[in-house]
Amino acid sequence: MTMHTPMSAPNVTAPDDAVLDALRAVVGPEHVLTTATHDLTAWEQDWRRRHRGRARAVVRPADTAQVAAVVRACAAHGAPIVPQGGNTGLVLGGVPDASGTEVVLSLQRLQRIRALDRDNLTLTVEAGCVLQAAQQAAADAGLWLPLSLASEGSCTVGGVLATNAGGTQVLRFGNARDLCLGLEVVTADGRVWDGLRGLRKDNTGYDLRHLFIGSEGTLGVITAAVLKLVPQPAAQLTAWAAVPSLAAAVALLGVAQRHLGPGLTGFEVMNRLALQLVRRHFPALPQPLTEQDAPYAVLLELSDPEGETHARAQLEASLTHALQEGCALDAVVASSVAQARTLWHIRECIPLAQAEEGLNIKHDISLPVSRIPAFCAQAEVELQRHAPGARLVNFGHLGDGNLHFNVQCPEGADAAAFLRAHEAAINTLVYDLVRAHGGSISAEHGIGRLKAATLPRYQDPVALALMRAIKQALDPHHRLNPGRVLADGQAPTAP
Amino acid sequence: MTMHTPMSAPNVTAPDDAVLDALRAVVGPEHVLTTATHDLTAWEQDWRRRHRGRARAVVRPADTAQVAAVVRACAAHGAPIVPQGGNTGLVLGGVPDASGTEVVLSLQRLQRIRALDRDNLTLTVEAGCVLQAAQQAAADAGLWLPLSLASEGSCTVGGVLATNAGGTQVLRFGNARDLCLGLEVVTADGRVWDGLRGLRKDNTGYDLRHLFIGSEGTLGVITAAVLKLVPQPAAQLTAWAAVPSLAAAVALLGVAQRHLGPGLTGFEVMNRLALQLVRRHFPALPQPLTEQDAPYAVLLELSDPEGETHARAQLEASLTHALQEGCALDAVVASSVAQARTLWHIRECIPLAQAEEGLNIKHDISLPVSRIPAFCAQAEVELQRHAPGARLVNFGHLGDGNLHFNVQCPEGADAAAFLRAHEAAINTLVYDLVRAHGGSISAEHGIGRLKAATLPRYQDPVALALMRAIKQALDPHHRLNPGRVLADGQAPTAP
Numbered sequence: 007m008t009m010h011t012p013m014s015a016p017n018v019t020a021p022d023d024a025v026l027d028a029l030r031a032v033v034g035p036e037h038v039l040t041t042a043t044h045d046l047t048a049w050e051q052d053w054r055r056r057h058r059g060r061a062r063a064v065v066r067p068a069d070t071a072q073v074a075a076v077v078r079a080c081a082a083h084g085a086p087i088v089p090q091g092g093n094t095g096l097v098l099g100g101v102p103d104a105s106g107t108e109v110v111l112s113l114q115r116l117q118r119i120r121a122l123d124r125d126n127l128t129l130t131v132e133a134g135c136v137l138q139a140a141q142q143a144a145a146d147a148g149l150w151l152p153l154s155l156a157s158e159g160s161c162t163v164g165g166v167l168a169t170n171a172g173g174t175q176v177l178r179f180g181n182a183r184d185l186c187l188g189l190e191v192v193t194a195d196g197r198v199w200d201g202l203r204g205l206r207k208d209n210t211g212y213d214l215r216h217l218f219i220g221s222e223g224t225l226g227v228i229t230a231a232v233l234k235l236v237p238q239p240a241a242q243l244t245a246w247a248a249v250p251s252l253a254a255a256v257a258l259l260g261v262a263q264r265h266l267g268p269g270l271t272g273f274e275v276m277n278r279l280a281l282q283l284v285r286r287h288f289p290a291l292p293q294p295l296t297e298q299d300a301p302y303a304v305l306l307e308l309s310d311p312e313g314e315t316h317a318r319a320q321l322e323a324s325l326t327h328a329l330q331e332g333c334a335l336d337a338v339v340a341s342s343v344a345q346a347r348t349l350w351h352i353r354e355c356i357p358l359a360q361a362e363e364g365l366n367i368k369h370d371i372s373l374p375v376s377r378i379p380a381f382c383a384q385a386e387v388e389l390q391r392h393a394p395g396a397r398l399v400n401f402g403h404l405g406d407g408n409l410h411f412n413v414q415c416p417e418g419a420d421a422a423a424f425l426r427a428h429e430a431a432i433n434t435l436v437y438d439l440v441r442a443h444g445g446s447i448s449a450e451h452g453i454g455r456l457k458a459a460t461l462p463r464y465q466d467p468v469a470l471a472l473m474r475a476i477k478q479a480l481d482p483h484h485r486l487n488p489g490r491v492l493a494d495g496q497a498p499t500a501p
Numbered sequence: 502m503t504m505h506t507p508m509s510a511p512n513v514t515a516p517d518d519a520v521l522d523a524l525r526a527v528v529g530p531e532h533v534l535t536t537a538t539h540d541l542t543a544w545e546q547d548w549r550r551r552h553r554g555r556a557r558a559v560v561r562p563a564d565t566a567q568v569a570a571v572v573r574a575c576a577a578h579g580a581p582i583v584p585q586g587g588n589t590g591l592v593l594g595g596v597p598d599a600s601g602t603e604v605v606l607s608l609q610r611l612q613r614i615r616a617l618d619r620d621n622l623t624l625t626v627e628a629g630c631v632l633q634a635a636q637q638a639a640a641d642a643g644l645w646l647p648l649s650l651a652s653e654g655s656c657t658v659g660g661v662l663a664t665n666a667g668g669t670q671v672l673r674f675g676n677a678r679d680l681c682l683g684l685e686v687v688t689a690d691g692r693v694w695d696g697l698r699g700l701r702k703d704n705t706g707y708d709l710r711h712l713f714i715g716s717e718g719t720l721g722v723i724t725a726a727v728l729k730l731v732p733q734p735a736a737q738l739t740a741w742a743a744v745p746s747l748a749a750a751v752a753l754l755g756v757a758q759r760h761l762g763p764g765l766t767g768f769e770v771m772n773r774l775a776l777q778l779v780r781r782h783f784p785a786l787p788q789p790l791t792e793q794d795a796p797y798a799v800l801l802e803l804s805d806p807e808g809e810t811h812a813r814a815q816l817e818a819s820l821t822h823a824l825q826e827g828c829a830l831d832a833v834v835a836s837s838v839a840q841a842r843t844l845w846h847i848r849e850c851i852p853l854a855q856a857e858e859g860l861n862i863k864h865d866i867s868l869p870v871s872r873i874p875a876f877c878a879q880a881e882v883e884l885q886r887h888a889p890g891a892r893l894v895n896f897g898h899l900g901d902g903n904l905h906f907n908v909q910c911p912e913g914a915d916a917a918a919f920l921r922a923h924e925a926a927i928n929t930l931v932y933d934l935v936r937a938h939g940g941s942i943s944a945e946h947g948i949g950r951l952k953a954a955t956l957p958r959y960q961d962p963v964a965l966a967l968m969r970a971i972k973q974a975l976d977p978h979h980r981l982n983p984g985r986v987l988a989d990g991q992a993p994t995a996p
Contacts, residue, residue: 125751125871126902127758172702178763181702183711184679199963206901207667207676207867207944209715210960211986212968216678216711220704237759256620263622264732267806268673268763311762312815320807372702376620406701407621449702465705468694472975473707479974480967491706 025083025109029065032075037066037115049110052101053094053157059102061088064110070190070198070229076111077227078196085109086488089223091134091165094157096370097454099169099222099490113164116229119143127235128187128204133164133228140233149235152179152271156354164228170220172450177405178271178309179236181450183219188232191218194225194481204232217476222452223487225480239309241317242271244346245325247337248300253379255302255404257333262306265324269317272307273405274353279414280401283359284352291355292348295336304334304404305353356401360412364421366399367413367429371440372449375407381443382411388435389413393428408449411436437464458493520578520604524560527570532561532610544605547596548589548652554597556583559605565685565693565724571606572722573691580604581983584718586660587631589652591865592949594664594717594985608659611724614638622730623682623699628659628723635728644730647674647766651849659723665715667945672900673766673804674731676945678714683727686713689720689976699727712971717947718982720975734804736812737766739841740820742832743795748874750797750899752828757801760819764812767802768900769848774909775896778854779847786850787843790831799829799899800848851896855907859916861894862908862924866935867944870902876938877904883930884908888923903944906931932959953988 029038039046040063049064051057062085067073080087089111090100102108116132117139123130124147131140137158144151155161155173165171167189171182179185188203191214201215218226249255255275262270278301284291285298295303310317321339328334340346360366373381382400389396395416402409413432415424437447437460447464448457462470470492477484477492524533534541535558544559546552557580562568575582581603585595597603611627612634618625619642626635632653639646650656650668660666662684666677674680683698686709696710713721744750750770757765773796779786780793790798801820805812816834823829835841855861868876877895884891890911897904908927910919932942932955942959943952957965965987972979972987 123869123871125755126869128869170704170708172704176702180679183708184675193963193967197963197966199967200961201964203939203941204869205867205939205941205944207671207898207903208941209665209943209945209947210941210956211948211964212720212971213665213678213711213715214964214967216708217971220708225707237762239762260620265806267732267734267804269806309762311760311764372700374618374621374623374699376618403702408702444698444700446698446700446703446705448704449700450704452704453706461705466695468688468692469696469706469709471692472688472694472709475974476707476712476971479970 025080025085026063028079028083029063029076029109032079033065033067033072039064039066049090049093049112050102052098053096057098057101059104059108060106061102061110062107064112066112066115068115070116070192073111073113073116073227073229074192074196074198077192077194080109081194081196081483081485086485087111088487089113089168089227091162091168092136092157092160094161095165095169095454096451097456099452099454099487100165103455103489111227113162113229120230122147123204124149126204129233129235130202130204130230131163131233132230133162135163137161137163137166144235145238148238150238151185151233151235153182153185163231163233167219167228167231168221168223169452172403172406172408174274174403175271176403177273178268183216185234186215186219186231187234189215189218189228190230191226191228194483194486199226202230202232220452222454222491224477224491225486227486237311240312241310241314243308243310243314243317243321243339244349245306245321245337245339246294246349247304247306247325247328247334248295249302249304249334251301251379252382254333255304256375256379257331258304258328259375259405261328261331261333262324265327266308266320269308269310269320270306270405271309272305274305274402275404276303276353276356276401277301277398279397280356280399281352283363283399284355287359287362288355291352294338294349294352300335305349356399360399360414363414365425366421367425367432369411369433369436370449370451371411371436371445371447372406372408373440373443373445375404377443377445378404378407378409381439381445385411385436385439388439389432392431392435395419453491455490458489458491461493520575520580521558523574523578524558524571524604527574528560528562528567534559534561544585544588544607545597547593548591552593552596554599555601556597556605557602559607561607561610563610565611565687568606568608568611568722568724569687569691569693572687572689575604576689576691576978576980581980582606583982584608584663584722586629586657586663587652587655589656590660590664590949591946592951594947594949594982595660598950598984606722608657608724615725617642618699619644621699624728624730625697625699625725626658626728627725628657630658632656632658632661639730640733643733645733646680646728646730648677648680651852658726658728662714662723662726663716663718664947667898667901667903669769669898670766671898672768673763678711680729681710681714681726682729684710684713684723685725686721686723689978689981694721697725697727715947717949717986719972719986720981722981732806735807736805736809738803738805738809738812738816738834739844740801740816740832740834741789741844742799742801742820742823742829743790744797744799744829746796746874747877749828750799751870751874752826753799753823754870754900756823756826756828757819760822761803761815764803764805764815765801765900766804767800769800769897770899771798771848771851771896772796772893774892775851775894776847778858778894779850782854782857783850786847789833789844789847795830800844851894855894855909858909860920861916862920862927864906864928864931865944865946866906866931866940866942867901867903868935868938868940870899872938872940873899873902873904876934876940880906880931880934883934884927887926887930890914891923948986950985953984953986956988
């Protein structure tokens with residue numbers, strides 16, 4: 007047990023603060039923050055500001071070696087660790103619980119761009135680097151990191167990988183895991199796995215990379231990664247189409263995929279109510295089409311290696327085809343970058359408009375694309391049966407089968423009271439139906455603590471048993487993010 | 502212990518054949534093959550015909566439930582299991598060792614196409630389905646399964662996934678793992694994980710799919726999979742370019758990636774000697790260019806959603822650009838499908854021409870694309886220093902950084918004697934240099950038994966420790982493919 011207390015320690019430590027002393031010895035006293043000396047709101051409160059935990063301390067190591075030493079120090083004192091990046095998670099995976107025992111391990115000081123390899127099309131970057139900074143590093147070299155999220159100005163590369171984030175370009179480039187070629191990870195016992203290889207093919211044993219990606223900090227702490235880049239497209243065009251139904255949106259997706267091939271990099275769907283709420287709460291935003299009351303709208307993005315003339319001809323031809331086939335009612339291609347930005351802005355304003363409208367019940371679900379129309383039809387009927395007047399704000403990444411299937415209280419009702427009365431039952435209604443259609447109750451947000459107790463009802467029992475065995479093998483004392491993903495194993499065991 | 506012996510059992514069983522009786526009870530006596538009744542060459546001998554093992558029995562279950570029962574029966578009797586698909590592996594991962602104790606579990610009878618979902622672009626198929634049959638099922642629906650290997654007429658979907666096979670379209674579509682959305686797996690204790698979901702986003706816990714893919718049958722037995730399909734391209738064109746150096750080939754890759762974007766679906770490189778051997782041993786094959794003695798040739802493939810006219814203009818424009826930049830000396834676009842097939846045929850004949858030329862030392866390595874010229878220059882010098890006159894047949898999937906860096910004995914020398922004298926040292930020379938350049942000693946073939954003893958020298962020790970912990974967690978008695986991938990844990994433990 008390390009009892010070294012630096013002279014510059016900001017306050018005298020209590021006997022049970024041995025772990026804090028050990029942490030101060032590793033990172034320096036100024037990088038071990040406690041409520042005694044700091045306002046920890048930024049680390050303790052979740053992104054949606056619905057939950058506030060209490061950290062034993064926030065520790066901010068400077069590099070990988072310090073992260074490993076922090077993990078070893080916590081292990082020696084039996085202290086549970088919550089790794090945290092930009093704290094933009096939506097499922098309470100990166101904030102401490104209320105116990106006051108969890109040490110928040112912030113990766114924010116590990117923010118270096120370690121390397122950019124133009125010929126290999128790779129970027130090696132530390133976990134705490136903000137996604138936007140990584141995007142910018144690629145852009146500065148004339149390349150493209152095709153991973154884009156609403157939170158990209160705050161979220162970190164490590165967090166994005168730990169949660170296998172999705173975003174708007176999954177249709178073409180896959181999830182975060184698909185853009186990662188290599189990792190550096192600190193294990194639960196404080197060793198460093200150097201897997202930072204920029205290889206597109208490597209069959210030398212089990213794929214540890216994919217095991218750590220998406221494990222939400224419960225198996226190891228990601229400290230750096232090698233990301234895949236692609237050449238920047240010569241042109242990017244955005245279009246907007248009004249469609250008569252979800253089935254028509256699925257048909258339009260098929261038309262676009264056949265005509266545009268891999269050039270189709272975005273395909274977002276929004277229902278009428280989602281757009282009505284944007285108009286209500288952001289009336290200054292320009293509207294893309296006269297056909298404002300179509301049941302659904304679709305936003306398409308084409309990325310083209312040739313140039314704008316070719317891209318426009320291609321996009322217009324495929325939309326013309328869609329109009330002829332009846333899967334679109336009306337369509338427009340943005341005539342400028344500013345117009346394209348407006349179209350994306352409308353899409354991105356939906357969650358904000360929902361927040362303005364009041365508390366709502368959020369779902370982040372995925373389904374086979376072919377099942378989406380049937381699922382939504384059935385879910386809307388059951389929702390109305392359960393809570394007449396409840397308003398469905400349905401939007402998302404249709405190309406990936408990912409819907410944010412959110413429920414707002416009836417017009418004029420008390421939102422808080424509605425949630426108290428109906429949230430649990432509506433979650434069960436939606437998730438049971440998702441399962442019946444072969445879908446997932448968490449498409450891109452993960453499980454965290456928020457859904458950990460719900461997961462066993464919807465995950466295959468053999469899969470759960472395998473996950474528990476893996477957790478036990480890689481973190482036998484349950485010290486890394488205990489209670490996240492797998493609800494059991496909440497309490498870490500003594501060293 | 503099951504002692505049931507069906508009346509129709511072909512021969513009286515010895516007392517130690519209790520496991521065979523148990524297997525006969527599961528799959529029927531006609532699907533438990535032993536040397537007493539059958540020629541087992543097809544299952545016992547490896548694809549390259551360099552090794553012949555001895556199986557206790559070959560068992561051929563009909564469906565997933567039977568696979569699970571076979572695994573349970575073997576577990577009850579402590580019998581090690583070697584899962585096998587089309588037996589086209591190159592690293593002794595799917596053939597039994599010489600002990601005569603291993604039960605070969607052949608997946609060949611699980612060959613159904615379970616579902617094809619056009620709107621979701623997915624194909625659900627059983628493990629024993631031959632890859633070509635899966636490709637054909639997609640093509641029959643107007644879709645494309647973009648996974649293509651030399652062995653596609655014999656290899657199975659299960660084997661391709663268990664080994665995370667690569668092939669010629671990885672540049673655009675990734676390895677086998679990247680084309681798999683879901684799996685059905687029998688675990689080491691004979692349970693069935695039903696993970697057959699056709700979802701493009703699913704963050705509900707650890708990614709078991711990627712853990713089983715590429716684990717070479719050591720963690721579980723894949724029985725079925727959901728594969729991603731894409732729309733068929735409207736046109737596919739092939740070009741051939743002579744290039745002055747490997748650095749020029751890397752520059753040509755960059756030009757093609759910028760000009761053709763994701764349309765570039767193939768980029769193969771071949772050195773002069775590789776093509777000379779093809780000309781020597783297949784003199785009837787037409788030759789693509791007058792520039793036959795360029796140091797390297799490149800084969801490019803463009804897949805285009807628009808059509809042949811557009812594709813040809815694009816490909817010609819990018820090759821013209823490459824000629825102007827000096828990264829190509831000469832280039833030709835195939836003018837017909839037949840010509841394109843000939844170009845691919847030349848590429849595919851290299852291993853055959855090598856076999857005609859005589860025994861050789863094969864390497865399946867990968868490197869960051871940017872390191873390939875320096876690696877090859879250095880490796881050639883060291884090779885000549887070690888074995889003057891040794892001939893390097895260097896070809897592969899340059900776009901993925903994957904080279905088949907093969908060594909043939911000096912012209913006129915005794916190949917067998919050369920291999921006896923130099924194989925081990927040349928392997929070490931090549932692999933040590935691969936490691937120094939941040940590469941992998943197995944890009945697409947895997948580890949199997951052939952490289953299991955070599956792996957620890959080149960794999961990160963923390964990675965190896967993690968892999969051993971995972972093996973221990975998922976197959977604690979080391980019954981599934983013991984000694985493959987991880988050389989330790991060879992002997993299965995008693996039940």
